Amino acid sequence: MGEAIAFYVISAFILIFAVLVVTAREAVHSVVFLVIDFLFVAALYALLGAEFLAIIQILVYAGGIVVLYLFVVMLVNLKRPPEAYSDPHRHTKIGFALAVAILVEVGIIGAKGYIAPSPASAAAAALPVTGNTQEVGWLLYTNYLIPFEVASMLLLVAMIGAIVLAKREL
Amino acid sequence: MIGVVGVMVRRNIIIIFMSIELILNAVNINLVAFSNQLHNAIGQVFVVFVIAVAAAEAAVGLGIILAFFRNKETVNIDEMNLMRW
Numbered sequence: 050m051g052e053a054i055a056f057y058v059i060s061a062f063i064l065i066f067a068v069l070v071v072t073a074r075e076a077v078h079s080v081v082f083l084v085i086d087f088l089f090v091a092a093l094y095a096l097l098g099a100e101f102l103a104i105i106q107i108l109v110y111a112g113g114i115v116v117l118y119l120f121v122v123m124l125v126n127l128k129r130p131p132e133a134y135s136d137p138h139r140h141t142k143i144g145f146a147l148a149v150a151i152l153v154e155v156g157i158i159g160a161k162g163y164i165a166p167s168p169a170s171a172a173a174a175a176l177p178v179t180g181n182t183q184e185v186g187w188l189l190y191t192n193y194l195i196p197f198e199v200a201s202m203l204l205l206v207a208m209i210g211a212i213v214l215a216k217r218e219l
Numbered sequence: 220m221i222g223v224v225g226v227m228v229r230r231n232i233i234i235i236f237m238s239i240e241l242i243l244n245a246v247n248i249n250l251v252a253f254s255n256q257l258h259n260a261i262g263q264v265f266v267v268f269v270i271a272v273a274a275a276e277a278a279v280g281l282g283i284i285l286a287f288f289r290n291k292e293t294v295n296i297d298e299m300n301l302m303r304w
Contacts, residue, residue, distance in 0.1 A: 207275030
């Protein structure tokens with residue numbers, strides 16, 4: 050019961066701050082709301098029994114990615130805000146309509162594609178509760194070792210690419 | 220949903236990138252929720268990969284924004300029409 054209340058409260062905060070991120074006038078305010086949103090998502094992970102991911106979420110998102118965004122927002126010091134410039138060809142309503150259409154589509158897929166839990170997953174459910182750091186680490190370094198290494202290579206390539214792109218001259 | 224609205228509606232490309240992060244976060248929440256529901260840690264392993272890809276995407280995307288801003292002095296996507304013919 051208490052867990053359900055906590056879940057709904059955290060979810061409500063996540064949604065509110067997500068709306069604030071999208072609607073904030075200033076980019077810096079948007080970044081601050083994004084940090085708070087990520088912290089609530091981390092709380093939700095902890096509630097769902099994924100403590101490792103909660104820590105990773107705070108470290109990587111709230112600590113790393115958002116700081117990167119802040120740096121860029123401050124480097125890109127705007128003389129005139131982009132929203133002041135209005136483009137006659139801009140169709141905000143169509144954007145909203147497309148977003149609603151995507152939501153409806155996903156909802157239909159979710160409603161039709163729902164499959165009752167198969168015996169296999171029922172058997173998996175009989176296993177002891179997972180979600181701790183040990184379980185995730187075990188899977189990462191055994192079954193998913195090659196994707197893990199590929200992800201690390203991807204991060205290396207992205208790092209080099211970002212440096213090359215942001216450098217003034219090579 | 221909110222992230223998609225952000226991508227479609229806003230003009231500041233930095234806020235569009237933040238909206239993409241929101242979308243990826245929504246996916247992560249779904250993966251963790253199913254992982255919890257099905258008592259299966261594979262979902263959480265995938266969340267780790269999604270976070271890695273999101274970090275890479277943010278780094279490269281922000282590098283592109285910086286390079287573009289240095290040349291054009293704008294972050295307005297309506298003015299980003301270099302590739303239009």
